[in-house]
Amino acid sequence: MNRSLHSSLKAVDVKLKRGPAGLGFNIVGGVDQQYVVNDSGIYVSKIKQDGAAGEDGRLQEGDKILAINGVNLENLNHREVVDLFRTAGNDVELKVLKKSSHYTNGLYGSEPDHDSSLSSLGLLALVTAGVAVAAFIYFRGRGYLTDGKWKKR
Structure with missing residues (x-):
């Protein structure tokens, strides 16, 4: 200090x-x-x-x-x-x-504390994006999405 x-x-x-x-x-x-x-x-x-x-x-x-x-x-x-x-x-x-x-x-830490509500919002956005990517990979792997079109199996 x-x-x-x-x-x-x-x-x-x-x-x-x-x-x-x-x-x-x-x-x-x-x-x-x-x-x-x-x-x-x-x-x-x-x-x-x-x-x-x-x-x-x-x-x-x-x-x-x-x-x-x-x-x-x-x-x-x-x-x-x-x-x-x-x-x-x-x-x-x-x-x-x-x-x-x-x-x-x-x-x-060298920076002052940040507003925790902003940190929580960022974390929520990150988790939501992760779930969306996981869902995309899951449905694509099951054949629901091929060639950019949704299909039922």
């Missing part, structure tokens, strides 16, 4: 208490494993619903983690961030940039 876009979004603080299964989410990213094009940040890739993050509900898949207990994650590789999580203690404070459908790129 572009840094200028980050400045227009607000980071939020999320405090989690480590449970028996840890914090209950997975991460991707880092300078050595970029997840989003031109962004070496750390992103939440999966939330375990019965884990601390899932029960809390504020952290979502696609959110970018900016800091752990005040430690900035910029320019760290994936392993360094994993180690920070492991040694963060029972009470963990995260600074998180919430996922925004307006400012995404990379694996999240």
